[in-house]
Amino acid sequence: MTSRVMRDFDLLLPESVAEVLDLLATHKNKAAILAGGTDLLVALKFNYSVDNVISLALVPGLNGLSFDPVQGLTIGAKVTIADILKSKVVKEHYPALWQAAKVFATPQLRNTATVLGNILRASPAGDCSLALYACGGSLTLKSKRGSRQVNLDDFWISYGLTARRDDELAMALQVPAPVRGQKSAFRRMTRTKEDLSKINAAVSLQMEGDVCMSARVAMGCVGPTLLRLPKIEKMMKGSAVTDGLLQKISDQVAAEISPIDDKRSSAEYRNKVAGVLVKRVIALALNGKGNDQ
Amino acid sequence: MKKHAITLTVNGEDRDLVVSSNRTLLDALRDDLGFTDTKYGCGTGECGACTVLVDGTTAINGCLTLAATMNGKSITTAAGLARSGNLHPVQQAFIDNDAIQCGFCTPGMVLKTISLLDENPKPTEAEIRHGLEGNICRCTGYTKIVEAVQDASRRMSGAGE
DSSP states (O other): OOOOOOOOEEOOOOSSSSHHHHHHHHHGGEEEEESSSSTHHHHHHTOOOOOEEEHHHHOOOOOEEEEETTTTEEEETTTTTTHHHHOHHHHHOOOHHHHHEEEEEEEEHHHHHHHHHHHHHTTTTTTTHHHHHHHHOOEEEEEEEEEEOOOOOOGGGTTTEEEEOTTEEEEEEEEOOOOOEEEEEEEEEEEEEEEOOOOEEEEEEEETTTEEEEEEEEEEEESSSSSEEEHHHHHTTTOOOOOHHHHHHHHHHHHGGOOEEEOOOOOHHHHHHHHHHHHHHHHHHHSSTTTOO | EEEEEEEEEETTEEEEEEEEEOOOOHHHIIIIIITSOOOOSSSSSSSSSTTEEEETTTEEEGGSGGGGGGGGGGEEOOGOOOOBBOOOOOHHHHHHOOOSSSSSHHHHHHHHHHHHHHHOOOOHHHHHHTTTTTEEOOOOOEOHHHHHHHHHHHHHHHHTT
């Protein structure tokens, strides 16, 4: 294939959120929303077709990236991966997200791809979406019928499928403010540096001294959606994070995941390295060491 | 399919054109406006041959951008870099360091280098390699390209540039 031409569609360029919601109410599943376009346009060049593409290019008020010590981090629909990388607040308070943004795709794609787009893509190999899964958060979905919040824990239903309804626009993601002793990290493995992850992991830990009070542990590329590892989280909760515990965790991870063979890796390899990756991402969260990416 | 009347400022000059909804910025630049210095490589945002600069030095993939969403934007392609007959220092550094073989990736490489040096005028080798991750070269093995970027960094931070 030497020249990829997108199928026909009408590009709609609304100038307000209200207009977007009107268009979504009219076209429902006959419309796709275009923010950065780095996933949508590729899909349109291959196997996907849709009658209407609703661009957010001219819609104001969706660019906000703000932090409040009580409310936490708010990421608007048009915030790009490059915006995340430039944010000192993200780097300081949400290192997992910043580390995922650092290795996300390529500089050109980071300049256009949006954080919310990465979540809405519902890929089991997402990097920023995985980091945010570990941090926790909830999406604000708005339609003409009203507005609702959906927790990320309930958002991904299966491969490419989310809880977003056809007439809803994802306005923003709210990530809770870090509590005292909160640590987080992201790590991934790829074939070449700019490739999609063959396996990735992110953790968010609430520490009191050496003891982990609560943990969120998430992995990608090991199931139809991004996965949390509840048994690992339970093993960590209330325990001192010792070398012995890390080894027990590492040995348990393969039993918690269900990777497949695909073009980026094999199930066997993923099962072998998953435990090591989780051990290393915990170490990175706790002491900042091992970030060789 | 809907048509859109847009104005792009390409290399400093306003260009009016009518594009269909599914026209990419790359198609508009190459086929409608004749800026064939911007290359079509993979069409999926992986190779960086279609890199252009938007509103200053923000590098994006022309192949993954719809032209109709770029109305009113200022676009720089490699053809717009020379000033009064003198090549841009990054272009000259690529020539002087033999960082070009077949030349297909060069317009994208040069533009991405300008974007990189604007953000980080004195990058380390690791920062250069990270910054050029979205530009694939199948000839050089990258060593000479990295050297050209280092040379351009010296030239542009030196006096008189």
